[in-house]
Amino acid sequence: MQIHNHRIDCARQLNSPNCDERPDPEDITLLVIHCISLPPEQFDGDYIDQLFCNGLNPDEHPYFAEIHGLKVSAHVLIRRDGSLVQYVPFDRRAWHAGVSWHQGRERCNDFSIGIELEGSVNQVYSDRQYAQLAELVRALLANYPALSRERIVGHSDIAPGRKSDPGPFFDWQRLNDLLV
């Protein structure tokens, strides 16, 4: 896996409009792991693409009506089969963290990369997702030297009380072992 011009070579590229300039494009110093499934607990389908591109139809599911109008994105989605979708190039600010803080700094979107795993806080992640996540993290560490293995957090770590993803089934030790 290679990153060229802030894009992953092997990812499907689908540009989300939900992004903007980082205050400092050089300041990429945190990785945030999330999970998402649409509708909740269901996998496959194009609904995550639609959400991040503001195309989700509120009439298709009651939950879609609930989140209608939400403008969010992440840099990358890792699907259950391990395939990657990139919505925002890494030098731009994706809108994934919301109200958040890390080591005294607020607004983690400013200085972080957001990675979504297709999944839920109630289910284990797939082997392919772990393998692909480890490869992606390695590529990111090589490209953005201010990142480190110690600067990988869950959404729940930077928005405690408000967010619970990636949840108790995300195996941090397994990720760490894959990165060694």
Ligand SMILES: [Zn+2]
């Ligand atoms: Zn999240």
